[in-house]
Amino acid sequence: MARPIEGSTNLRRLRSQWGIFCGVAIAIVLVSGWLTRRETFSTPWLFLATFSLLYQAIILYFDLDQNRAKNSGKLLPGFGLGTWLSLVRLLLLSLLAGFLVTPRYGNWLAWAQFTLYLLFNLIDLVDGYAARRWGQVTQLGQKLDLDLDGRGMLVGSLMAVLIGTAGWWYLLVGSARYLFVFGIWARRKLRLPVIEKPNPLARPLAGLQMGVSTALLAPVLYPPFTILISSLVMLPFLSNFLYDWLDIGRKKATRQTTFPDVVAKWIPLALRFIVFFLVANRVLLSGSTSINKYLEIFLAAGIFLGISVRVLTLLLLIQIGLTQQTHPIGSFELLLSSCGLMLVYFGPGMFSTWMPEASILRRRLGEKPGR
Numbered sequence: 001m002a003r004p005i006e007g008s009t010n011l012r013r014l015r016s017q018w019g020i021f022c023g024v025a026i027a028i029v030l031v032s033g034w035l036t037r038r039e040t041f042s043t044p045w046l047f048l049a050t051f052s053l054l055y056q057a058i059i060l061y062f063d064l065d066q067n068r069a070k071n072s073g074k075l076l077p078g079f080g081l082g083t084w085l086s087l088v089r090l091l092l093l094s095l096l097a098g099f100l101v102t103p104r105y106g107n108w109l110a111w112a113q114f115t116l117y118l119l120f121n122l123i124d125l126v127d128g129y130a131a132r133r134w135g136q137v138t139q140l141g142q143k144l145d146l147d148l149d150g151r152g153m154l155v156g157s158l159m160a161v162l163i164g165t166a167g168w169w170y171l172l173v174g175s176a177r178y179l180f181v182f183g184i185w186a187r188r189k190l191r192l193p194v195i196e197k198p199n200p201l202a203r204p205l206a207g208l209q210m211g212v213s214t215a216l217l218a219p220v221l222y223p224p225f226t227i228l229i230s231s232l233v234m235l236p237f238l239s240n241f242l243y244d245w246l247d248i249g250r251k252k253a254t255r256q257t258t259f260p261d262v263v264a265k266w267i268p269l270a271l272r273f274i275v276f277f278l279v280a281n282r283v284l285l286s287g288s289t290s291i292n293k294y295l296e297i298f299l300a301a302g303i304f305l306g307i308s309v310r311v312l313t314l315l316l317l318i319q320i321g322l323t324q325q326t327h328p329i330g331s332f333e334l335l336l337s338s339c340g341l342m343l344v345y346f347g348p349g350m351f352s353t354w355m356p357e358a359s360i361l362r363r364r365l366g367e368k369p370g371r
Helices: 002-035 042-062 081-101 108-123 127-133 139-163 168-189 202-216 225-247 261-286 291-304 309-324 331-346 358-362
Strands: none
Touching: 002 042, 002 081, 042 081, 042 139, 081 108, 081 127, 081 139, 108 139, 108 202, 127 139, 139 168, 139 202, 168 225, 202 225, 202 309, 202 331, 225 309, 225 331, 261 291, 261 309, 261 331, 291 309, 309 331
16 A cells, blocks of 8 residues: 555645746746836736646646656656756746737847747757756656647747748648647547657757747848748758658658768768858858958858868858848859758768767767667
């Protein structure tokens, strides 16, 4: 009889911690509403942020019984550090969701939206690491992290569409996971086979998508360049979901985990040369000696030499976007964006000298190789 009593006691402690979190989170939402009381959006923002917080908190309450150690299955009496960090993400997402009822502001509020979403995604890099580092991996923490990723993508895509930095079709990015889950549910209802397989492309594609979604909320980037980038990035992201859907009924694992040599080694090398040539040509034709042009050449040179290619390519695209603002999209921007994003997907290729981002894309922070 000791185990049921212990489990009941632990569940009560979990509910107490849940109550403490809810109290503190609601207080933060109310204080945020009070600080922005002079803004015309304050009341609808407060309502939607509070609703979002309570909705997510109620779902969490009914999942508390899943706060079990992954290895032993024992119900733990408290949240681990990783789960607490995920709860911070839940609060940040609620604060951000309140802005869905407001237009884009040109003052500090625009930066508030961007900062909330940036912090939400940055914490996603460390909450799982904290759980693994201190041996606190739980079923609840994993489910909460996955749920927040899906909700965050949905809110981020909605925000981008509402403020005009992405087209309406970008909503497919936010709804992709929910459509996929619904498809699995429908297959099971129809008694069709559902065989989920590891997807080596899911993590890098989702990471790139989260980074682009965050950039779309930055008040220094404007359409039509942002619409171009968001549209190009969403295509492989959605294609990967579609491939998983088509592959989910097959018993044999058919997914190829690596690119062919010609794609993995030689095509990226050619793309690096093209990117450097395009940027150099752009700078020479402009005749400008501004700091922006020097920065573009510096980034393009690093890409050509194979130094942290993915990171420098994303920085180069952001730099180009900062200089574009409301200018029409030309053939240069289209070609450079396409080549740059292909580099991010395929990697640096041959003769790359330093790739610090590679390990982060292959596995989660703190995760041992081969897992």
